[in-house]
Structures are given as structure tokens and as C-alpha cells.
Amino acid sequence: MEKLMDGRSNVGIKKAEKVFCMVLAMLMAMLMAMVITINVSAGESISKAKIDEYLYTIAYSQQEQVKEPIYGSIDGEWNIIGLARYGAVTKDYISKYKENLLKEVKAKDGVLSTRKYTEYSRVVIALTSIDENPTNFGGYNLLKPLAEFDNVNKQGINGSIYALIAIHSSNYKIPKPDKNYTGEVTTVKKLIEYIIKNQNSDGGWSMADKSECDITAMAVQALSFYYTGSDKSVKKSVDKALKFLSRQQNNDGGYSAEGISNCESTAQVLMAISALNINIEDSRFVKNGNTVLNGLLDYYSNGKFSHTKNGGYNHMATEQGFCALTAYYRSLTIMNGFYDMADGISYQKVSKKVLEKKKTAASKTKTTKTVKKTTKKSTKKNTSKSTVSDKDKEETTSVKNNKKKQQFK
Template structure:
């Protein structure tokens, strides 16, 4: 009896010690909010002392992600930040593509257009740095193939800007080929063992490439991070436990739907570990017990902001960018019948306005325009060099690489050696093309919408099988009247609805 009593006392003691051990308790939402608030307050004190120049790019991004309004009276008005962006633009290092990628994220966070910063199109510059093999070059002038981080951050920046990744298949293949045997990644291609920071960043880039969690490169990278977690729940880079590594891992985990509080080892989770680097002043130290560190504070605030929202910054910035793009289209109000579908395509980089402020949804779509949209939807690149396959499409015409690729894929055809690039496309022609797409790419799903009736007598014999195919899949009827009219010319809005439905039967 006495032994049982002693055992009970011992268990009670263990429970009390464990319950009051600061590392044993999972970080609560309240603690995360408090930590983020202290970091924001610390950065604001720096801003008050040095104004805009005191807030570096990553800190600025973290502030916006944490819910701070920039520009604002608190942080400086828009004119000040626009001037600051122009100043920072001039300081970008042409030897570092990563500088340009980071700057794009900064511009997005401020709600500005990265395609027009002081007259400079930063999106175009990033895209121009991509090589034929899909790799984004180390330098912005297209030179260098050794830096993995240049590739990774270019992918992240373009995705966050609401762009479709150019040469996505090649870009993915290049990145996957650089995964190390241990499942990790290093900053350069000569690395032999994976590093925490680069592996976490690459996982975010995998998300930007549209990869799935079931894919082996994703599984291997997550497994690498799981195995590398230290005994106190944190991470180390170069043998040094640090805040930045823990923060970067948190953002990567959230990008893949992993809950950081479930990534525990020893006394706590990766989130608990990160909070242990915060100083009394609200900043974060690089190493535990160290002094305030600008990079550590910025990276920690990014992670804390992601934890507060329950999602990765990548998605937040893409949605913010997409909303800005749609809002500036004056002729696409939310009440428009195809608003949801067109807004989706604009936000995700599949479609853009005919001008910077006009969508012209009721305009007739030409065969060349339809081909261009189709390739973008499919992630196919135009031919690099036109051959002059069609008599009415000059090899030097902008449409030539597009229509020739669509023809080479067997999706669009000409007749009598002519493509008729500037003529309109009818609903039955569109149905025929889409049916070919579904067969070629093996898309077998049915769209979850109402079906429509079709008057078979109005459909041309050559289009009947395709129209019936799309009718079965409930892909027809994407018009203002919700009817299918075989010989009617297709508008931009109607093409957008069809493409939207296509994307949802993949």
C-alpha cells in the first residue's frame, strides 16, 4: 500500500513538472498572436526611427501578411512607398535573379503592379531570365545554371503574381532532377547533402508548380524535414540551431496542409521552438539568447503570419494579386453573368484583359486568340520557331508559333492550307476542339453543372460526335442564355466559361 502511495505521488510530480515546462505546451493561437504583435511593434519602432528605408523587403512582406495596412498613415502613404520602390528598383543586383524575385513579392505585398514599377515590367524580366531547359538563370540577364535558389524564388514570385509558370514542365523537371539522395536540396547544384532552408523553400516552389502531395519529390522533401528535426523541435543549418530555419519550415508545412503543431520532437513542436528565439523587445534572434536580427525577425514574422491565417504566404499573395487584376477591369462587374469564371481565369494567369482596364467579354474571340488561350490552359508552350505551315499565317506573325503548336497537338486544324486566324469560332467548332483536348489528355470527369438540350438538326455532321461528348459531360450551355447554339460565334466570355469548365474536369 505504501509503495502504491509513493508511486502515485511520483506520477503526480511528473505530471506537474511536465505541465509547467514551457517547452512541453503547444503554442496557442493567443501566444502566436502575441508574438506576432510584439514583432510588429518592434518593426514599427524601427520605422519611426528610419522611415521606409528601415523596413527591408522581407519585413514589409511579413507586416502585410500579419494584417498591417501598407501603405497607411501608420506606415507611410502610397506616394512615399512608390518612391521607395523606385529607389529599391535601382539597387537590384543584376547578378542575382533572387533580388528581382524578392522585389516582385514586395511590390505585390504593397498592392502595386509588378508589371509596371516606374515603367519597368518586373514580370517580363523574370520570364526573360528563363532558359530553354526551364531553369531560371542565376543572373537576370539569363546567365548561370548553378543556383537552385534563383530557380525556386523565380517560381514562387511568378506564382504569387498570379502568372502561369512558363515552360512549367521543363521547370519542374529541372528542379526535380536536382533533388539529393537524402531528399533535400541545397542552394547550389554542387551540394551533396540537403539543407533545411533550401528544402523548405523548394517545397513552396513545388506548390507553385502545381505538384501534388502524392508525388515522390514532395514526399521525399517532407520526409527529409521530418528526419532532420532536432530534439527540441527545431532545425539547424550548418550545425547551428536558428530561428530562420524553423520559420522557413513552418511556411513550407502550411503550404502542404501540414500542421506545424503536429511536428513535434522532444519537448515541443517547431512552432514552440521558433517562439523561443524572440527577444524581450519583440525582435527575433538568429540563435537562442542572441541579439535582435533583422533577417530572423522578418522570417519569423512571415511564419507567424502564416500560422495566424492557417495558410502559406504563397496563396495569400496570389489571391491579393488576382483580386487587384480583376478589380481594375472596369467592364467586368461582379453582376456579369460570367464574372466568376472570368475572374478565376484572370486571377490564375490564364486570361487577361484586352487592355489594362478592359476585359471586353462580349467581343468575338478569334481562332488565333482561342488557340493562345487553349495552350495556356493546357500548359503547352508555343513553338519556338514557326515553319509557315499555313498560307494565311506568315512565319513572322505573332500567331504563327501558337497556331502551329495547336495544329501539331492535333487540337485545331486548318482547311485547304489555311488556318483563318482572325476569323471567329463557332460553338460547335469550340466543342469539337474541346472534345479533342479531353481525349488527348485523358480528362474523363463530368462537370458538376446542369445539362442542356441540343437540337441535333442544327449541328454539322462533322461536329455531332464532339457535341454529344460535351453534352454528356455537361460542358455545354456556358452562355448568358444557358443554351447551345451550334453556329453562333463564341465570345470571350463564352470561351472563358468553357475553359473554366475544362479545368474542373481534369
């Protein structure tokens, strides 16, 4: 009691309290750091700049891997669509594709298929993405077959899904069908109703009986254009599908088909949520701390995607992965949606970036040449090794790599 009234003891208590508070604050900071570390290790957050870097690398790699873009579901339209929607594609590359496609169209006299009308849808989307008119390509109207509603759906639900996407890609007016066609004529309303009518009770869609993540995500992409429209049945259908996709997500953030985790299923879901501008960290699509983006990037390595984890380069996986990353990037940067192609090819954004890199590369090349000249003079006067530092060597290597990356522009 005396010590408490002494004054000196009271100061001691205050000091002790201060020390205790400092220790407590440090402990809380340590605990917070532990929580943050757990979150990062569970699912790394990926910046817009990093996504841009991935896309640029893939764009360059694809034009190196696929020298001759052709008509076809692999090394053809999807490759072109991805490149055009990101914007990193040369006019020469586009010309090669158009030339190869025209040869095929003429050889088939405009009849790409009598059974799979997604062939027409895919080509219409590709031509639209490169600012070409699919209603008069080499004298052929490749949109016209999509007016034949019965034929569009011969192959299953994906017929209507991609016909709807193709028609919406540039808000095309559906032409009159061939005069010899006697079936039902396509309308946007019929396509929407057909898709919704074929939705399974669990919220998914399928080509057979059991709902599949891929086809469900594709249906969501097609219906996304009308999600906020006057037809409330669209929103109801899409919301039901999103619940299905949320339930099907794996702990790594990815998706499976027939029990096998794969790139393509994951890519389609990323395209679906990007079409609706759903935040990548929306709790419905985060499992065990992993987003759909985390799940997709598990299949990525050096500008390429594999079908399954740790697999080799797969053409289809790379094309779908590229399209998905581009769709996400466009959503992130508030650009037109992946299939909303009224904006055409975004050459300007990429051209500016390439120009800046070229200037940087040119500047570094000039510096490197100066260093080399100085080194040669120094070598003549001395018997010692080159005076070029390790840093200069790294710089020279970087210049070579940068120059290589510019070749596709």
C-alpha cells in the same frame, strides 16, 4: 466465518473497499497530473490568441525599428511582405517603401541584377503583397526578367524556387522575354522539373553538395502549390523532403545550418509545414515534446528575433521569424497561404481589432482623467498623499502603452 454472516462485518468490508477505491482513484489522478506536467514542460502548447499577440507586437516593433523600408533583402521586401500578409501595416509605411523602391528601379533603369534573379522574384512578391502590379511599376515590367529561364538559374536552385513562388503569388502569366535574350524560356513546368531534378538522394536540396534545411524548406514551399495536383512527381518529391526535414529536427524543435542552431532555418521549416497545412503537433515534426513552433519561439523576445539563442536583435532573423509566424497563423486560421496573395492585405481583421483597442483606451483615458481631477480636489482639502490607488496607476500605464501600440495604424 461468523463475522461474514453477521452483516455488520460485511458493511465494514464494503466501507474498506470504498476507501480503497477512493485512494486508488486519487493515486491515478496524481499519476495523470504528473504525465500532463511532463508534456507541458517538454513543449508548451501555444494558443492562436498568443500567436496573434506575438505578431501584433512584432508588426509594431518592426515599423518602429525600420523607419524607412527600402529595396533590399534586409529592411526591405521581406519586412514589407511579413507586414502585409499579417495585415498590420499603415498605408504611409507602404508608400515609403514604394517611393524608395521606385527610386532604386529608376536609378538602375529597371535592371535590378544581371546575376541574381531572385532580386526580381523578391520584389514581385513584395509588390503583389501590397496590391501593386509588378508588370507595370513606374513603367517597368519587373516580372519580365523571370521569363529568362537560363538567367533565373544562374545563381543556383533558389533561382527557380523563388521564381516559381513569385509567378504563383498571383497566378501571373509569364511574359515574353526580352527580344535580345536567346536562351530557354521559362514555364511553370520547367521550374517544377528543374527543382525536382536537383533534389539530392537524401530528400534535401542544397546550394552546394550537402543538403541544407533552409533550401529544402524553401523548395517545399514552392512545390506545395502543386502537391495535390495531377503531377505525382511533385508529391513524391515533397514527401521525400519532409522525411529529410523530420530527420534533421533538433531536440528543441528547431533546426540548424552548418551545425549551428538558428532562427532562420527553423523559420523556413515552419513556413514549409504551414504551406502544406501540416498540424504543428504532427509526430514527424515533434522532437522531445517540442514542435517547430516551440523551436522558433526560443529565439523570440519582445517583438524581435535573434539569429542564435540568447543573441541580440537581428534584422534578418526577425523578418524571417515574422514571416514564419504569419504563415503559421494563416494556416491555423484557414486563410490563404502565405504566398497565395489573391486575398490582398487583410486590413479589415486588424482594423477591427485596432478600433476596439482604441475605444478601450479612450474609455480608460476618460476614467483616468476623472480620477486625476478627483485626486486634485482631494489633495487641496488634505495634506495626505494622492488617493489614486496602485490599481489606477497601473491602469494609466496600460492606457499609455495601448495608445503607443495604436500609433502604427
